[in-house]
Amino acid sequence: MKNIPFFILGIVLLSNSTFAQLKSVKYSDDAQVLNGFQIQPIKKSPQKPGILILPAWKGIDKHAKTTAETLAKLGYYAFVADIYGVGNYPKDNAEAGKNAGYYKTNFAVYQKRISFALEQLIKSGANPDNIVIMGYCFGGTGALEAARAHLNIKGVVSFHGGLGKDASRPTEPITTKVLVCHGADDLYESKEEIAAFQQEMRDTKADWQMVYYANAVHSFTDPDSGNDNSKGAAYNEKADKRSFEHFKVFLNEVLKK
Known part of the structure; x- marks a missing residue:
């Protein structure tokens, strides 16, 4: 160490103190191995707020990991959930649609996988009574399912997520706060699905918000979605930035820091 120039040593020490890193975490649902990612906040607070991130339909991707890193910089513990499990990651859109469709139909299995990921977030250091669950697309559907499952969370946030649920399912009170960011x-x-969701929120007497973003289609927060709205899924920088600001306002409201 004594032969390292002082200014280089300073850069190394600064880097180590200001950048948190994602760490792979193996956990399981019975025989199914799951592989999520955790990250601790750069600057920890006594309240240890945590955020569980539910990825889009292709599973853990760059977008979900980048969000976790951003949240760590803002002072949150974060965990990216693995819903599908090792050996079941979709290779293309067709497989992704099939996998996501299974969990949307078998919502109790989806809720169970979310609860296991929530346990990992808590094990990483997050306060079990100070957590929000958020998700993108298929993960946005999962965030709403977490609210319907009455998990111990302060709020849920859905970014361009699926809103509907089977009409035959009973409508139960939703006690956690809800934010939906929608193109x-x-x-x-x-x-019809949007109207049914909003009616569900009214019937459950939920504390909910739904924000619409102009000129935004599905996947508007994901830079890898391209920029052609005619394809049905495309990135929209303005909507991405606006929705993240709404997300931060929501977090400041519902989580203690």
Whole structure:
């Protein structure tokens, strides 16, 4: 160490103190091995707020990991959930649609996988009574399912997620706060599904918000979605930035720091 120039040593020490790193975490659901990612906040607070991130339909991706790193910089413990499990990651859109469809239909299995990931977030250091669950697309559906499952969380946030649930399912009180960030031109959610979701929120007397973003379609937060709205899924920088600001306001409201 004594032969390292002082200014280089300073850079190394600064880097180690200001950058948190994602760590792979293996856990399981019975025989199914799951592989999520955890990250601790750069600057820890006594309240240890935590955020569980539910990825889109292809499983853990760059977008989910980048979000975890951003949240760590903002002072949150974060964990990226593995819903599908090792050996079941989709290779293409067709497989992703099939996998996501299974969990949407078998919502109790989805809720169970979310609860296991929540346990890992708590094990990483997050306060079990100071947690929000958020998700993108398929993960946004999962965030709402977490609210319906009455998990011990302060709030849920859905970014361009699926909103509907089977009409035969009973509507139960939702006690956690809900934020839905939705593309105004998202064709993946029908008017009927949106209306049914909003009615569910009213019937459950939930504390909910739904924000629409102009000229935004599905996947508007993901830079890897391209920029062609006619394809139904595309990135929208303005909607991405606005929705993240709404997300941060929501976190400041519901979580202690």
